[in-house]
Amino acid sequence: MIPAGVKRILDKHQVTPDQRILVALSGGADSMALLNAFLTLGYTCEAAHCNFHLRGDESDEDERFVTEYCREKQVPLYIKHFDTQEEARQKGISIEMAARDLRYQWFWELVEENGFSQLATGHHGDDMIETFFLNLARGTGVRGLRGMREYRGVLLRPLLAFRREEIEVWCCRNEIPFRTDSSNLDTAYQRNYIRHNILPEMEQLNPSFFSTMQRNFKNIDDVWQVFMDRVEELKQQILAHEGEHMLIPIRLISEHPQREVVLFEILRPYGFKGATISEIIESFDGIPGKQFFSQNYRLVRDRYNLILLPRETGEEEMFYIENGLTEVAGPLKMSIKQYEANKDFKFSRDPRCIHLDADCIDFPLKVRHWQQGDLFRPLGMEKFKKLSDFFVDEKLSRVEKDKVWLLLSGDDIVWVAGHRIDDRFKVTNTTKNILEIRV
Structure with a gap:
């Protein structure tokens, strides 16, 4: 059953037995079934296992299990250890997201360094439905509701037509051992909550819910392809290139009935997120000059156009706030007000x-990150202090220091954002006009 289904997908995408395949091997039923299907079919494969150290001895037992099994089957195995909780803390993301980012980053490194033709994962149909509901809750738009691709470049998912239960039954019947992750029962994880609480209710409403969702994914994908064809036509019609700059006419976007999703698809390849797209569109009614940033690009709202340009090397962390702006989208989202000082003013x-x-x-x-040698006069002090010493006093970790933004007037630090203003810019009894900045 499983090998035949895998073979159909491999033949469909012209993956041949002489190609080297890297299998993501957790030790669970899905990845063990996938590895054994490849071996049964005579394909050349190696395996990669991640130890995320999230379940104590259980994580180490998973590693020992896959190590012994791969040794028995003579399958080369790569193993990587991760401090997943620290990664999540540093990046301010969930444990689930941190684990996903870590494993795929490592998998792609292995593919590139070792010349694998494909990276195969054991994602199955239930995974795809769970991801659908996760993305629905997160508001990812139609793109996130399309379902997983069974083949995308190098990434291969041959088990999407199968249910979790089918895979486990096949493993048991064929005496293929697998490990059960105890954390799969913990509904504190969003995916587990969907698996144990939402999907059983959907199957109560429709006993054929799995096959219905498979058809839904096909229909959504068909609609998506029609939409993307139209987006490509619009790009050809409205976008203009001037050297490294790309011009997007504000009027044509503003007048389009689906302006937000169209602009998102235009800017998504440049790293702009959905929340930023909404802010860009809101800026159409404001004054020119507002800027928006992704990791590698800067978008300027000019009088008639949105101007997209690469952020220059060496200046990628310097941002400018022009006089008259009342809102700033990045890198810190700020609101700005100026008003006259009066007796009722309160700090x-x-x-x-x-x-x-x-x-x-x-x-x-100007807004930028701190640099070695930066000095400022913390509020209440008469002498300058090295910013590095100030960070020590504030007990900031290296990671926390690297995340700190500075607000500067000319070359002078005005504010160590979220921590302390410079005494030279404070409000006094002689202050006539007040600048209020709220992050």
């Missing part, structure tokens, strides 16, 4: 909100 005690003497500020303000 903010919120570390995300500061008040400055507006007449001491020179625009454009």
Whole structure:
């Protein structure tokens, strides 16, 4: 059953036995079934196992299990250890997302370094349905509802037509051992919550829910292809290139009935996220000059166009805030107000909100990360202090220091964002105009 289904997918995508395949091997039923299907069919494969150290001895037992099995079957095995919890903490993401990022980054390194033709994973049909509901809850749009691709470049998923239960039954009947992850029962994980609480309810409503969702994925994908064909036509019609710059006419986007999703598909390849797209469209009614940033690109809202340009090497972490802006989208999302000082004024005690003497500020303000040698005068002090020493006093870790942004007027630090303003820019009894900045 399983080998025949895998063979059909391999033949469909012209994957031949002489090609080297890397199998992502967790030790669970799905990955063990996949590895054995390849071996049964006579394909050349090697395996990669991640130890995420999330389940104590159980994680180490998984590693020992796959090691012994691969040794018995004479399958070369790669093993990598990860500090997944630390990765999640540093990046401010979930454990699930951190584990996913870590394993795929390593898998692609192995593929590139060792010349594998394909990376095969044991994702099955139930995984695809769970991902659908996860993406529905996250609001990823139609792109995230299409389902997984059984073949995408180098990535191969030959088990998407099978259910989890089918795979486990096949393993048991063919005496293929596998490990059961105890954390799969923990509904604190979003995917597990969907698996144990939502999907059983859907199958109560429709006993053929699995096959219905398979058809839904096909229909959504067909609609998606029609939409993407139209997006490509629009790109050809409206986009203009001037050297490294790309111009996107604001009027043509603004007048389009599906402007948000169209603009997202235009800018998505350049690293812009859905939330930023909404802010870009809101800026159409504001004054020109507002800027938006992805990791490698800068988007400027000009009078008539959105101008997309690469961020220059060596200046990629310097951003500018022009006078008159009331909102800034990145790298810190800020609201800015200027008003006259009066007797009713009260200082903010919120570390995300500061008040400055507006007449001491020179625009454009600059935003950048800290650099070695930076000095400022922390509020209440008469002498300058090295920023590195200030971080020690604040007990910031290396990771936390690297995430700190500075607000500068000219070359002077105005604010160590979220921590302390510079004493030279504070509001005093002689202040006439106040600049309020809220993160």
